[in-house]
Amino acid sequence: MASSAIDIAREFWRLMATNDFQAVGAVLAPEFILEWPLSGERIRGAERFARMNAEYPASGPWKFTIHRIVGGETEAVSDVDVTDGVQSARAISFFTVREGKIARLIEYWPEPYAPPAYRAHLVEPID
Amino acid sequence: MASSAIDIAREFWRLMATNDFQAVGAVLAPEFILEWPLSGERIRGAERFARMNAEYPASGPWKFTIHRIVGGETEAVSDVDVTDGVQSARAISFFTVREGKIARLIEYWPEPYAPPAYRAHLVEPID
Secondary structure (H helix, E strand, C coil): CCCCHHHHHHHHHHHHHCCCCCHHHHHEEEEEEEEECCCCEEEECHHHHHHHHHHCCCCCCCEEEEEEEEECCCEEEEEEEEECCCCEEEEEEEEEEECCEEEEEEEECCCCCCCCHHHCCCEEECC | CCCCHHHHHHHHHHHHHCCCCCHHHHHEEEEEEEEECCCCEEEECHHHHHHHHHHCCCCCCCEEEEEEEEECCCEEEEEEEEECCCCEEEEEEEEEEECCEEEEEEEECCCCCCCCHHHHHHEEECC
């Protein structure tokens, strides 16, 4: 039975957590592309994707915490924390799935920021 | 007939585009909360949400470009560009819908960044 995009996104993160980035290719389509709209970059293919992850300057194995995955049969979005024990980051990833494989990922890496002053009288801190 | 979370998210952005922020309350649940995890802020209720939008230091009416909306019956995620003609920003918004109204929004506002050097040999520019 065909897996939903949500299932495939979970499997993607499970494979990423092995830190065997070649293994992630199991859920990537031959035409896989990953786009980062906010740096204007695109990477093509499972092989370059694996090299990119392996070559990232990391302080230890990557761990991933899935906050949420939303979606349906062919599209899903994950909200994930990434850390190597020293660096931490948040990835918001839009998955497009074709025939059970990830054909396209669009990723955002939002950074922490100070609460803006203009709305200080309207908000409360998150614990 | 009940609307899907995707329909409600579209209606939210249609109402936001009127720049009548009180009107947006039509799609917000009584228990509405909005959270910005990366600044650690939470805002409660349609009234404070409307004030926050009205008080934002803007140079003109806000325009919104929906890049994509992904989701299902009760959850959706939108990827939207926001501009007042001077400032531009990107909002990634996770919607949780209950009984046809938005009960929770979780928002990320990722910023542009320079392409990192470590992966320059593996990527191409997005046109």
